[in-house]
Amino acid sequence: MADTTPISFDNSAITGPRGAKPRRRLSRRNIFLYGTLLLISVYYLLPLYVMVVTSLKGMPEIRMGNIFSPPVEITFQPWVTAWSEACTGINCDGLSRGFGNSVRILIPSVALSIVIASINGYALANWRFKGSEVFFTILILGAFIPYQTMLYPIVILLRELGLMGSIGGLVLVHTIFGMPILTLLFRNYFSSIPEELFKAARVDGAGFWGIYFRIMLPMSLPIFVVAMILQVTGIWNDFLFGVIYTKPATYPMTVQLNNIVNSTQGVKEYNVNMAATLLTGLVPLVIYFISGKLFVRGIAAGAVKG
Amino acid sequence: MNSSNYSVQIRDLDLHFGEVKVLQGLNLDVGEGEFLVLLGSSGCGKSTLLNCIAGLLEITDGQIFIEGQNVTWKEPSERGIGMVFQSYALYPQMTVEGNLSFGLKNARVAKDEIKRRVARAAEVLQIEPLLKRKPGALSGGQRQRVAIGRALVRDVDVFLFDEPLSNLDAKLRADLRVELKRLHQQLKNTMIYVTHDQVEAMTLADRIAIMKDGKIMQLGTPDEIYNRPQNRYVADFIGSPSMNFLEGTLENAEFSVGSLKLPMTGYNFVNGGASNGETTIGIRPEHVITGELVNRASVQTSVRVNLVEPMGSDTLIYADLAGDQVRIRMDGHAKVCTGDDLAIGIDAQRASLFDKKTETRL
Numbered sequence: 001m002a003d004t005t006p007i008s009f010d011n012s013a014i015t016g017p018r019g020a021k022p023r024r025r026l027s028r029r030n031i032f033l034y035g036t037l038l039l040i041s042v043y044y045l046l047p048l049y050v051m052v053v054t055s056l057k058g059m060p061e062i063r064m065g066n067i068f069s070p071p072v073e074i075t076f077q078p079w080v081t082a083w084s085e086a087c088t089g090i091n092c093d094g095l096s097r098g099f100g101n102s103v104r105i106l107i108p109s110v111a112l113s114i115v116i117a118s119i120n121g122y123a124l125a126n127w128r129f130k131g132s133e134v135f136f137t138i139l140i141l142g143a144f145i146p147y148q149t150m151l152y153p154i155v156i157l158l159r160e161l162g163l164m165g166s167i168g169g170l171v172l173v174h175t176i177f178g179m180p181i182l183t184l185l186f187r188n189y190f191s192s193i194p195e196e197l198f199k200a201a202r203v204d205g206a207g208f209w210g211i212y213f214r215i216m217l218p219m220s221l222p223i224f225v226v227a228m229i230l231q232v233t234g235i236w237n238d239f240l241f242g243v244i245y246t247k248p249a250t251y252p253m254t255v256q257l258n259n260i261v262n263s264t265q266g267v268k269e270y271n272v273n274m275a276a277t278l279l280t281g282l283v284p285l286v287i288y289f290i291s292g293k294l295f296v297r298g299i300a301a302g303a304v305k306g
Numbered sequence: 307m308n309s310s311n312y313s314v315q316i317r318d319l320d321l322h323f324g325e326v327k328v329l330q331g332l333n334l335d336v337g338e339g340e341f342l343v344l345l346g347s348s349g350c351g352k353s354t355l356l357n358c359i360a361g362l363l364e365i366t367d368g369q370i371f372i373e374g375q376n377v378t379w380k381e382p383s384e385r386g387i388g389m390v391f392q393s394y395a396l397y398p399q400m401t402v403e404g405n406l407s408f409g410l411k412n413a414r415v416a417k418d419e420i421k422r423r424v425a426r427a428a429e430v431l432q433i434e435p436l437l438k439r440k441p442g443a444l445s446g447g448q449r450q451r452v453a454i455g456r457a458l459v460r461d462v463d464v465f466l467f468d469e470p471l472s473n474l475d476a477k478l479r480a481d482l483r484v485e486l487k488r489l490h491q492q493l494k495n496t497m498i499y500v501t502h503d504q505v506e507a508m509t510l511a512d513r514i515a516i517m518k519d520g521k522i523m524q525l526g527t528p529d530e531i532y533n534r535p536q537n538r539y540v541a542d543f544i545g546s547p548s549m550n551f552l553e554g555t556l557e558n559a560e561f562s563v564g565s566l567k568l569p570m571t572g573y574n575f576v577n578g579g580a581s582n583g584e585t586t587i588g589i590r591p592e593h594v595i596t597g598e599l600v601n602r603a604s605v606q607t608s609v610r611v612n613l614v615e616p617m618g619s620d621t622l623i624y625a626d627l628a629g630d631q632v633r634i635r636m637d638g639h640a641k642v643c644t645g646d647d648l649a650i651g652i653d654a655q656r657a658s659l660f661d662k663k664t665e666t667r668l
Contacts, residue, residue, distance in 0.1 A: 196395035196468075199362050204409035204456070205383030214408075218399040 121186025603651025
């Protein structure tokens, strides 16, 4: 059936431009666009640049006051000091102690809160029970109550539980405070998975846990990454709970950092402070760079239904 | 037929969502090996009814029996049903083989038995080359076959289909429709099939249940539904283009509207005899007689053509009859133009009479 009736056109009157419209690389629009982007990037990167540069200078060079100039003599001593020699109170082992504490707080908090919240979200999305909407509303309400109002009641709670000042106590606090937003995140994600899939699994004889582990979990990697990033960043950067519910031996890194930077005794060692701050910020940064792509995908998947 | 010959029995089924009564006092018997189609427009409760039978929705009141067993309180997997969904609902992270065997693994069937059953289902549905693929790498038709296979491997008594062909394109839908019919003839399982497509319903069904507002309007063979609709809703719903309705009066077995008089001798009245009063007559567009056969019709008249719609296989004529616009179906070769006068004949035996108030068949 290859040959079709040839159709002839009158081409005599057709002249002028043809094909794709050419584009100028350096149009006014492009200059404006990239100029703005460049300006904003500089604006955001400048403080980071100052921090990195300052942390690599010695104190004499800093005192000269040229905060934007690159270091004449590069020294890594401030980093070493910040990590293992800076003094807070009577301890002179730098941030390393706080780092250890933070890791010991972070891992169980993140794991526990994500495990519980994902099961919560799954149950609320797929196994509606009587009062599940009320339960969900109360849970979400928790996200809008300022933390400050709950500080003292939790002090009492931890004291009664015998967890005040311990790492376990802080893990519990982080797990509870992560619940509203994480449950919402997981519920919305699981609601976006077609309901028929869930029904098919029920007809196939899978129960609550069977469906959770064999159907839902394998489909939900992106949202788990999102939850992980949110929790790692939030818990690692937490200062308020850390300073209230722990004691010097169990201070997380952020509290330790504050104690180094805000020490009122002696000379302000700006280079050590900058190095300490960069060290503290490194963990969330690394996590974000490793899983950034999945993060964006997960946020999008959670936001759009169907 | 005693009760043991029924595969699915539903007794006084009620389903309420809060204040909304979705299903009310519904009774239905489905025979062993029967292909029953639940047909209705969207929102009529047909999918809801299917979900109730499957046990995916908790009912408010009533009983459901499958193969003589009261399954009212049983889990979906304990009811001896397999279900095929509109969106296929294949588990995306599993291979076709994994999808087929998932239910069997949950039921702790022995490994050799799983292999044997998966192989048999794959053979029946001709999806053997696809077993190692994931659903994402399959076409719509292949996916639907796998979904059917998932019900097939479980050796169930009753198959439930929830608009299984609606997501496919027209040609594939027609192909799979034929295949489903063949599958039913081969397996002889009871099948309950939900659709809003009347062609699917007419071609597949042993019996059709037409539903509206959570109630069954008529339950009967496709022939009964088409030729003897029990009420005006069913008459209007079935048939495309839909039935023409003329409102007039019935007196002494003669229907009259305006100057048109139709003697109803030969019409099969439900109660044996003719009644009098305000009546609606329904005439299918394809039952209006045209051409040379007009002379043989019991009533002959002439209409003015308003509009002609050629559709290839046939031609649809819009014309005025007794003050109402009617549709007349002629064959594709008909040479009719707008404004022509067309001689038509009407056969009383093929018409349907409805009481104007109750809208039930006379």
